[in-house]
Amino acid sequence: MFTSSRRSLEFGLAAAASVLCSIALVAPSAASAATQEDKTQFGVTAGTLSFLAAPGLPGLGTVTLNGKAQTTNAIMNALEVADATGTGAGWNVTVEGQTGAGKSAVFAAYCAKAKCGTEAEGYVTGGATLPANSLTLNSTGATFEGQNGSTGTAPALQCAAACNVDSKTAVKVVSAAKEAGMGSWLTKGFTATSLALTTPSTLKTLPNEEIYRVNVMWTLSTGP
Numbered sequence: 001m002f003t004s005s006r007r008s009l010e011f012g013l014a015a016a017a018s019v020l021c022s023i024a025l026v027a028p029s030a031a032s033a034a035t036q037e038d039k040t041q042f043g044v045t046a047g048t049l050s051f052l053a054a055p056g057l058p059g060l061g062t063v064t065l066n067g068k069a070q071t072t073n074a075i076m077n078a079l080e081v082a083d084a085t086g087t088g089a090g091w092n093v094t095v096e097g098q099t100g101a102g103k104s105a106v107f108a109a110y111c112a113k114a115k116c117g118t119e120a121e122g123y124v125t126g127g128a129t130l131p132a133n134s135l136t137l138n139s140t141g142a143t144f145e146g147q148n149g150s151t152g153t154a155p156a157l158q159c160a161a162a163c164n165v166d167s168k169t170a171v172k173v174v175s176a177a178k179e180a181g182m183g184s185w186l187t188k189g190f191t192a193t194s195l196a197l198t199t200p201s202t203l204k205t206l207p208n209e210e211i212y213r214v215n216v217m218w219t220l221s222t223g224p
Contacts, residue, residue, distance in 0.1 A: 046086050049220060052082050056079075058074050060197050070203075072199065074197075081176075082184045090224040092220075092221055092223060094218070094219045096168065104123055105215070108124070119210070135164075136195070146184070150182070155185055158175055176224060177224045
């Protein structure tokens with residue numbers, strides 16, 4: 001009887017082992033995973049601060065004398081600045097009349113061809129002139145718009161109260177504060193009266209196709 005019970009136990013254990021083996025064969029194996037640490041990086045090379053479209057004064061047409069002081073208006077040309085320095089230092093634009101050989105910081109009589117009577121090409125020595133600050137820029141209504149995906153704070157035009165253009169000292173016309181004006185920015189919205197030329201009742205006519213002319217310099221510099 002003991003032997004029979006032992007055989008029954010051995011049979012039961014064998015059957016149980018067989019079932020467990022079958023379960024092991026059909027059960028899915030535990031999921032395995034592989035990991036690999038990765039990294040990437042990039043460097044930055046600074047570009048420059050530059051005019052993409054430099055400021056440029058348009059022609060001012062012709063003044064017809066009428067015995068009175070007059071104002072002649074024109075539309076300021078658009079300007080575009082690219083700040084690709086990556087510094088966020090800000091920038092500014094100034095304008096000033098130029099002096100030196102072959103230049104005049106104020107409107108002065110000028111011969112624009114090989115000969116004007118007896119005068120050679122260039123500024124006429126002792127010729128008629130206008131007072132300094134006869135030409136002003138007014139940026140009221142004009143703004144800067146970001147170009148080529150540029151975002152952030154725009155530069156600010158500084159001539160809501162008219163800025164002198166034909167001045168012997170530099171006048172700031174645009175300012176980009178620190179962290180502003182990065183990327184490319186183009187002016188929009190200069191009005192028909194953005195440039196104003198004031199001429200007196202005593203304005204003199206010029207002989208032999210001479211004209212009034214002035215030289216100005218626009219300077220783009222780092223810093224607001």
